[in-house]
Amino acid sequence: MWMTELPPFVPFFIAALLALITRGRTRNLILLATPVLGGLHLWLDVSPGIVSSVSIMEYSLELMRTDRLSLLFGYLFHIATFIAVIFAWHVRDTTQKVSSMLYAGSALGAVFAGDLITLFIFWELLAVSSVFLVWARRSERALRAGMRYLVIQVSSGLLLLAGALLHYDQTGSLSFDYIGLEVPAGFENLGGWLIFLAFGIKCAFPFLHNWLTDAYPEATPTGTVFLSVFTTKVAVYALARGFPGTEILIYIGAAMTCFPIFFAVIENDLRRVLAYSMINQIGFMVCGVGVGTALALNGAVAHAFNDVLFKGLLFMSMGAVLYRAGNTNGSDLGGLYKSMPKTAALCIVGACSISAFPLFSGFVSKSMVMAALIEQGYDYIWIMLLFASAGVFHHAGIKIPYFAFFAKDAGIRTHEAPDNMPIAMSIAAILCLFIGSHPQTLYALLPWEVEYWPYDTTHVLSQLQLLFFSALAFVWLNKQGLYPPELHAINIDAEWLYRKLLPEVANGVYSSSQSVRRRLALSTKTSLKDAAKTISDTRFARLHLATSWPTGSMVFWIAVILGFFLLADVIH
Amino acid sequence: MSASDKKKHLFDDPRHVSLLLRVLYVICALLFVLDFVLHRHTKLAWEELTGFYAIFGFVACVTLVLVATQLRRILKRKEDYYDVDD
Numbered sequence: 001m002w003m004t005e006l007p008p009f010v011p012f013f014i015a016a017l018l019a020l021i022t023r024g025r026t027r028n029l030i031l032l033a034t035p036v037l038g039g040l041h042l043w044l045d046v047s048p049g050i051v052s053s054v055s056i057m058e059y060s061l062e063l064m065r066t067d068r069l070s071l072l073f074g075y076l077f078h079i080a081t082f083i084a085v086i087f088a089w090h091v092r093d094t095t096q097k098v099s100s101m102l103y104a105g106s107a108l109g110a111v112f113a114g115d116l117i118t119l120f121i122f123w124e125l126l127a128v129s130s131v132f133l134v135w136a137r138r139s140e141r142a143l144r145a146g147m148r149y150l151v152i153q154v155s156s157g158l159l160l161l162a163g164a165l166l167h168y169d170q171t172g173s174l175s176f177d178y179i180g181l182e183v184p185a186g187f188e189n190l191g192g193w194l195i196f197l198a199f200g201i202k203c204a205f206p207f208l209h210n211w212l213t214d215a216y217p218e219a220t221p222t223g224t225v226f227l228s229v230f231t232t233k234v235a236v237y238a239l240a241r242g243f244p245g246t247e248i249l250i251y252i253g254a255a256m257t258c259f260p261i262f263f264a265v266i267e268n269d270l271r272r273v274l275a276y277s278m279i280n281q282i283g284f285m286v287c288g289v290g291v292g293t294a295l296a297l298n299g300a301v302a303h304a305f306n307d308v309l310f311k312g313l314l315f316m317s318m319g320a321v322l323y324r325a326g327n328t329n330g331s332d333l334g335g336l337y338k339s340m341p342k343t344a345a346l347c348i349v350g351a352c353s354i355s356a357f358p359l360f361s362g363f364v365s366k367s368m369v370m371a372a373l374i375e376q377g378y379d380y381i382w383i384m385l386l387f388a389s390a391g392v393f394h395h396a397g398i399k400i401p402y403f404a405f406f407a408k409d410a411g412i413r414t415h416e417a418p419d420n421m422p423i424a425m426s427i428a429a430i431l432c433l434f435i436g437s438h439p440q441t442l443y444a445l446l447p448w449e450v451e452y453w454p455y456d457t458t459h460v461l462s463q464l465q466l467l468f469f470s471a472l473a474f475v476w477l478n479k480q481g482l483y484p485p486e487l488h489a490i491n492i493d494a495e496w497l498y499r500k501l502l503p504e505v506a507n508g509v510y511s512s513s514q515s516v517r518r519r520l521a522l523s524t525k526t527s528l529k530d531a532a533k534t535i536s537d538t539r540f541a542r543l544h545l546a547t548s549w550p551t552g553s554m555v556f557w558i559a560v561i562l563g564f565f566l567l568a569d570v571i572h
Numbered sequence: 573m574s575a576s577d578k579k580k581h582l583f584d585d586p587r588h589v590s591l592l593l594r595v596l597y598v599i600c601a602l603l604f605v606l607d608f609v610l611h612r613h614t615k616l617a618w619e620e621l622t623g624f625y626a627i628f629g630f631v632a633c634v635t636l637v638l639v640a641t642q643l644r645r646i647l648k649r650k651e652d653y654y655d656v657d658d
Contacts, residue, residue: 261636262636262639262640262643263640263647265636265637265640266640266641266643266644266647266648335581337581337582337583338579338581374615374616379616382616383618386628386632387628387632387636390628390629390632390633390636391632391633391636393633394633394636394637406583456613457610457611457612458611458612458613458614461603461606461607461610461612461625462612462619462624462625463625464603465603465604465607465623465625465626465629466625466626466628466629467629468596468599468600468603468626468629469600469603469625469626469627469628469629469630469633470629470630470632470633471596472596472597472600472629472630473629473630473631473632473633473634473637474633475593475596476630476634477633477634477637482637482638482641483637484637484640484641484644487648488651489648489649489650489651490648490649490650490651490653490654491643491644491647491648491649492647492649492653493647499654500653500654
C-alpha cells in the first residue's frame, strides 16, 4: 500500500489535521478509514525486524522498530480505534475528534519507539492529547480533574526523561530494550528506577493510581472509551519490554488486583467502578510481567489485548447510559434494560468477558498468568489473584449490569442509544466471544513461543465453580440485606494526600504567614509612629525637617535649584 | 412513553426473578456435585479439598463485601468533600 518504513502514527496525525478542517460525514469517514487502512497495512505489509529512524540535529530518533511485541499492540490499537471511532460517530465536537486521533497516534508512536527519547516524546504527547477528552466535558469538575491528570502525566514523562539520561550516562545507550533494576544494584541504578517509576505512574501502581479513578469518570461518554484503551496499555507494553522478570512487579501487581475491588464495591459512580476494575485487571498484567517466563509474558500481553476489548465494551455501555440517562450513579439508575435492552445485553457480554467465564475472552488470557504463577511456585500470590478473580466478577461482572440495568426500577424511561453505539459495542462483543472460543487466533500472535491451551476439565470446572458461587454470594448478601447500598457519597483514597491534606497544609501555612505578616506590619507601624512622635517632640521639628513634605514642595525646591543652575550658566 | 410504561417487562413479574434464582441454585448444586464426579488435576494442596473453588468463591465474595462495608465507615465522605474549599 505505502512504504513499509512509514511509522504507524503518521496516518493518525494526518487524520487529526484533516479532522480540523473537515466536518460531518466526510470527517467521520476519514477517521474511520485511518485505522482500517493503517491496520491493514500493518497486518499485510509490515513484518518484524523493521527499523527506521530520522536524524534531528545529529541525534537519530528511532521512530519505528517492529517486533512481535510492538506489532501485537499495534494491531490492538488499530482495532480499538476503529471501534471507538464508530462509538463516537455522533459526536460533532472538533476538539474530541482531533484529540482522539492525536491520542491514538501518540500511543502507536510510543509502542513503535525504538529509543527512549522517541518514547519520551510520545509519552508526553499521550498526556497532552488525551487531557482534552476530559476537558471536552466542559464542566468545572472535569476542568479540575483534567488539570490534576495532566500534572501527574507530564511528571511521569519528566521522570522518564531524567531516567533515560541517567541510563544513557550509565550504559551509553538510549535504545529502548531491557532496562531492569538489578545491575548495578540498588540506587546506583537511579536511571532504571526513575524509568520504572515513570512507567509505574502510567500503569497506575498503588498510591500512584488516582489520576485514573479521578479523570476517567469525568471525561465525555466517548472520551473515556478512548482513554481506557491507550495510556495504561502503553505502560504495560513498556513494562513488558523494559522490566520483564522484575520480581517486585509480582507483589505490586498482586496489590493492584486486590485493593481496588474493595473500593469498587462501595463506589457509586459506575464509570469509577470500572476505573477501579481497570487497575485490578492491569494488576494481572503487571504480575505476569513480573513473573517474566514466556507463558507469563504472553499471558500479560494477551490479557492487555483482551482487556482493551472487554473494558472498552463496558465503558461503552456505561457511556451509552451516561448519554441517555445523564448519569452513571448506581443510586440513581436501575431498570434500564426496559429502555436500553441492546446496551444491557452487550454490557453483559463485557461483564462475562472481564469475569473470565469460559468461552469469553478474559478466560483464555487471565488463566495464563495464573498458570505461570503456580508453575513458578508463587502460591500465595496465586491465592491473592484468585481472590481478585472472584472479586472482579462481583464488582464488574455483577454490580455494573445489575445496578445500571436491573435492580429496582428507577423509573427512567429513555431510548436505546443511537445506532452507532450498539454497532461499536457489538463489534467489541463479537471479538470477545471470538477470542474466547478461538483462543488459538490470539495465541498465534503472541510474542513468545509457548504451548498453552486453556480448555480442560479441571480449569473450566474450577472457574465455573468460582464464578457461580460468587454469584450465589451476591444473591445471599442481597437477601440478607448485607449488601452495601449505593449511596450519594465518595470514598477517600490515596488522592486525599494531594487533594485534601496538601491544600489544607498549604492553606494553613499561607493563613498563618498572613497573620504573622499582619502582626509584623502592625507592630512596625506603631513603632514607626512612636519614633515619629518622639522626633516631632524635639526642637528640630520646628525647622520642618522632621515633618513629612508634600511632593509639591519637593518639586518646587527642585525647580528652584534647577532655576539657580540655569541662571548661573547664563551669567557665566 | 406511556406505552412503554404499561408494557410488562421480563423481570416485572416476580415469578421470573425467582425462576432465575432457582436456575442459579440448581447450577451451583450441579457444579458442586461435579467435584465428586470429575477429577481435577491439582497442583496445590489447597486445591485438593473437595469443593475448594466453590467454597473459596463464596467466602471470598462475602468477605470482600463485609470488609468493604466496614471500610466505607472510614472512607465515606460527602460528595462535595473535595469542593468545599474551592
